[in-house]
Amino acid sequence: MTTVDYMSPRVRLIANVATISGRNLHRLVRVPTLIAFATVQPILFVVLFNYTWGGAVHPPGVDRYIDYVLPGIFVLSIAFGASQTGVAVADDLATGMIGRFRALPMARSAVLAGRCAADAIRNLFVVGLMIGVGTLIGFRFHAGPGAAIAAVGLAVAIGLAFSWIFALLGLFVRDPEAAGIGGLLAVIPLIFVSSTFVPVATMPGWLQTFADINPITITVDALRALCLGGPTATHVWQALAWIGVLLVVTIPAATLRYRQTTAT
Template sequence: MSTLAETVSDSVVITRRNLIKVKRVPDLIVFATLSPIMFVVLFRYVFGGAINLPPGITYAEFLLPGIFAQTVVFGSTITGASIADDLQKGLIDRFRSLPMSRSAVLIGRTVADLGLNLISIVVMAVTGLLVGWRINSSVVEAIGGFVILLVFAYAISWLMAMVGLLVRTPEVVNNASFIVIFPITFVANTFVPLESFPAVLRGFAEWNPVSTVTQAARELFGNIPAGMPEPDAWSLQNPVLYTLLWAVAILAVFVPLSVRAYLRTASR
């Protein structure tokens, strides 16, 4: 049984290894950042003029928090694909032969992917500023907006780690993730107001954690105009709390399940 200090030390080594891999394969960074830039530009200039918003807010200010939320959720799928790739290439078997903490492989992977999500957010923020997005809140609140996005992304990374350990091929992980995540990020308030949704979809969207992390980011960035009616659902009235509850629940379930699945997989 590894001590906490050993687990932290081993996790740092694995995180560094994964970040060095990104440095040596710059395609990962290029494609991880091109996609959100494309979404920002397309939605801002192609769909922005067709979407009605309350007075006092531009579509760029409405859009960017939604793009942030969608990107960090999709970015977290890298965790599952990378773990499946390491399994397929036999790298996990090499880790098994080393005197290291068993959970360090998963911790190092998820922390490294959190770093990739941070890079994507920075690139999107710069792009957003260029197309008209503005932060209308304090520095502390703005930092809180980015933190809530990254906390939610980190939780999703552990969920995807479980998927990668079960599926074990990166192609299937990517396809399965897209089928699930794509509708979840669109049946939300990411790109259009919920008032335009049919009743059934609106009920789902109001309790969808992607909607609440988007709402939380909008509030913390000051991208909700004064005088706008308060949402009906408790989840959207308390988006920061609801999002954190989801993140804690996901971590509480999938951290131990993923570590257990890793140990079973590595012992085969």
């Protein structure tokens, strides 16, 4: 008698997700370019944006630009990193790895969930790395340790939503290069037409209209409130609502698309 034979479907799903997550994390460690993308790029973002824009941008109520911009860089780095989720999913389809997973006695949803769970762990590492680098050049949390932990959790949550979005993209395009380009084309305008780097009030009026409802702006404002202090409840609930909507839409859509793709 084996334990596996008597696993409940939920426990088996969790075990499958853990296995796929481990596979993706091992791949991250073994491929030098992936390690560089996960570590060097976030460090460059923190240092370059702070020292190139910090002298020209002076947001009201903030003494140091790094305190203002780092919450935005959290989202920027996580969004850019999440675009690799689509690349990885498309690559698994192109190389036949998805077909091998299909032949195994495992839940189909575990493949995508495991990929996104591994990305969440990577994002936690990336956020911690950026906080460390930011602290060295002057960043400080001003609202206490509880708000700091909440900020890290919110950053990882938006990263999870991005991962599912780009996993869905990878399933549709089925080409790694196209998935990478498509992911960046989607992220770049959303990031730059937001409060990531400058206050929305400094933009032209017609652009402010979009920036104000941009989910990136809402999330960055929530992260900034948790980092700098002040009223946070409205910002955080709005960000969580956006993240919830994105997950409710993309998880079933990606799972359905995966089943359709592997059924052919």
